[in-house]
Amino acid sequence: MTEKGSKEEYTYQVGKIKFIVTPVYKENGETMGDILLKLMLAELKS
Numbered sequence: 001m002t003e004k005g006s007k008e009e010y011t012y013q014v015g016k017i018k019f020i021v022t023p024v025y026k027e028n029g030e031t032m033g034d035i036l037l038k039l040m041l042a043e044l045k046s
Helices: 032-045
Strands: 010-014 017-021
Touching (some): 017 032
């Protein structure tokens, strides 16, 4: 997990939708790109 007080954030904008992502796990698990792709695909299906 990230350390307390960590301000690491990633901001992505797709059309009118803005995603602000704060990583929780830095090791193991899905990459930021994988997570963002899943969010975008879910939005397209709705």
